[in-house]
Every structure is written in structure tokens, then in C-alpha cells.
Amino acid sequence: MRLSQFYLPTLKETPKEAEIASHRLMLRAGMVRQSSAGIYTWLPLGHRVLRRIEQIVREEQDHAGAQEMLMPTIQPAEVWRKSGRYDDYGPEMLRIIDRHERELLYGPTNEELITEIFAATVRSYRDLPKMLYHIQWKFRDEVRPRFGVMRGREFLMKDCYSFDLDYEGAVRSYRKMFVSYLRTFARMGLKAIPMEAATGPIGGDLSHEFIVLAPTGESAVFCDREVLDIDVLSEDVDYGDDGALGAVIDRFTRVYARTEEKHVAADFEKTVPEARRYEGRGIEVGQVFYFGKKYSTPMGAVVTGPDGQAVTVEMGSYGIGVSRLVGAIIEACHDDNGIIWPDAVAPFDVEIINLRPGDEACDAACMEAYAKLQSAGKDVLYDDRDERPGVKFADADLIGIPWRMVIGPRGIKDGKVELKRRDGTVADEVSLAVALDRLAAAARG
């Protein structure tokens, strides 16, 4: 993509409503525009990141054995009456009346809908277990939306639902999702720590929140630093091996890691040596619940068991805040000049900066790099704008593409280009050919 053609309305000054880093940077980098309180338009740069995050979530869900589907945003009130939540959910639920005076709502979550579909279509224990998910926009009419996309009213969420014949099966499903969440967040370059959680209005008795450590997070968290160093990506997980899943989960859950609500200072001090105590703040990016028959009973999700008897299925639900993750990643990955995207979610892999458009040697080198990187499968942003170098550097820092190739007249006469990582780990002057080789070899994350 040529930057001169790209729809990227960056801002030099910060709109005054934005308080926290991710919100400021998303507005300044031209990723989103606010439409009304807690509702955002995703501009091309932001949309690219959203899609990449969504894709990682999708791949890990599929890998864990879940199947993707798509439920509507608008739901009938009727199914919520059946579960008893229509009145319980309160003013957070956006209620809608259509032209026939039918009561509808914009879905804040989908337990009712999926359970109804399941109940209507699945008859036998032979069809179990099942894990079904979708990635769809939700609406919760928050009293006070804030922090940009981190607490919006409209947000993109992946929600998965598991159906099992018995408790043991439900726990197996829970474990699969637990491990897939560990992998999902790790792939995005995040340290997301599972912490014991309260179950809230969704109900149930087994739940963990996944918390990304960030100083501007909404929850206070306390954990053993040991949990920060666990690597879940280097080993390949066999989702069919319940023992292996249990072992991974145990490594995380045996050490102290709790949010404020569950924190007990005396336990923390007793079980964690002082040097390993981490106290900070975090952002909740996912939560997993086991809730048994809370919905399957009222909604009639019943299958025939092996003995011919009717069995009410065991369920769980598993959410990831996809749009919130965009903000959470920025909170965890930025500096004073802008965003520092982890490779896996970056909107582009490489940015080429032409310091002197119109200069024959610079233009030729840039076009060569642009073409070769693209044919090597890289997403390339080429800053071919007729702007001064300072403007280009400032914008590049702001939008935070992981790799940067700077091509200017000073270097090009010695046959050199500058190759830099936005995170500061690489800054070299090398020949164009060497730079291209190194970028071609660079992992995308």
C-alpha cells in the first residue's frame, strides 16, 4: 500500500477526550473515530489490526476443536424470557421494538440463542461434545463507556459455547478453551495471566479471567512473577490429551495470581517470596466459565444418553474481547512517540520510507524494495508522500509498523539503506539486498 493513497487521517494533536495512551494513540494514528459514546468507526489502519487479531483468535479456536458459525446481532426477547434473563439483565440490554410491536434486543451475549439452536437440533449423546463459536458485534449499554475501544458499548467479541454430556466432559472442554486462550494471547505478544474469577451475571461456579498486565488497566492484580515467564507457545499442544492440558493449566494455576476481588494479602505474603511478588494493574481480555445446566435446563437442551434416558447437557461459555484487545495491546506496547505493534497483529509488516521522492536513485531503490517484499508475502506500507523526513519519521513512530526501511540520498550513494525495528532492537545500515534478505527471513509472529 502506498501511503499517498492510503486513507490514514493522523492527528498531530490529541483530541481532548482521550485520556489513556491506547485511546489517544488510536485516534492520533487514524485507527478509529468515535461515532457516539462508546461506539466507534474502524478506519482502515484500525480495521487491519482488528482483522489480524480476529484471525489469530479464529485459528486458535479452530485448533482447539471449536467450530465457527455466525449468530445475529438482533435477538428476539422471547428466548431471554425463557432463560429468565430478560428482566434480570437490566438497562444494560438495548431493547428494540420493531414495526409489528415485537420485542427485540441487540445481543449483549449469546447463551440463550445458541442453547435454543442446540436444543432444537441435537438429540443424541453421540453428537457430543460440541464447541461452537462466533465472532460478532455485541452491545451493552454501559452507564459510562470510557477508554476508547476498551470499554465501548458496541464491541467485537468472540464467544464460544461448549456442550457436554456430563461434568467431566464439561471440564475437558473448559480446559481446551483455557489452553487455547493462553496460546491466543501469547501469539499476540501479550502476557495474559489467568486469574480466578467471580462468575457474575453469566453464572456458574468455575471461571477464570485472562488479564493483560498494563499500568492503565481497570483491575488491580497480584501475582507471582514466575507466572510471567511461562512459555506456552514453544510446545505443541494435543487438545485430545486431557492430561497434557491439565498439566499446562496446573503450571499457571498453582502459583498465586488474583485480581483485587479475590486477593488475600496474607495468602499472597505467605505463598510468594517477596522478590517474586508482582503488584500492578491489568486489563481483562478474556474470561472462561463453566456453568453447568443454568441455561440447558430452562431452554430444554436435552439429549438421549447411552442408556436411553434423557440427559440435560452441561455447558460453558468462553469470551474474548476482540476489539478490546486492540486497545489492550497498545496499552502494553507503546512509547512516547507512538504504538509498537507486536509482529503478529501489526497492520503492516514493513514500512518503507522514501526520504526523497523524485530522486531517481531513491525512487528506484524504494520500488525495488516494495516489489520484492510484496512478492515475498509481506504486507508493505510505502511512504511515498511528498513530505519532509521529520513528518515521515513522526508518522512512522506513531503508527508503529515493526520493521522500517529508510531509503534516502545520503545512504543510497554508498549503496546502503537503514533497517530498523520500531521496538529499537535493530538499527543497521546495510545494502538493499541484505536488508531484503533479512526482512524475508523475519518471522511474522
Place this chain on the structure above:
RNA sequence: CGGGGAGUAGCGCAGCCUGGUAGCGCAUCUGCUUUGGGAGCAGAGGGUCGGAGGUUCGAAUCCUCUCUCCCCGACCA
């Protein structure tokens, strides 16, 4: 929902107290000069002053009502 604050050009703001017909910086457009970290000069365009009523010869400014947005708190992917 309790408490606080703000709506004036795309963004950031001044003007309001003490009414007299809207201004600054950045951005945008044109031209020239510049070009390795947000350039300089010259010129130009752009505003129902959130909205509705009222007071007045006259309202961005005073009064009443209203809408929207933000911040702190309580609640939440």
C-alpha cells in the same frame, strides 16, 4: 446512577465576567524556496459560536429549557 467539567473552523484553544456582528496556533489549498526527525515566505478557503425559546435597537456573550460529550466514583468482554 451520584459528583464534577466542556460544547466557538478538521484538531487544540482565546473571546463570555463588563452585549456592538468572531479570532489565534496547527491542519487544508495555491505559488516559490527547502528536504536524514513534525520547514520558511507570500497568498487563499473554511464557522447555523451544540439546539430551542426569551431579554435587548443589537446576543458567542445575559436568562430559561434541552441535547451531546468528557472526567472521578459505583458496575462490566
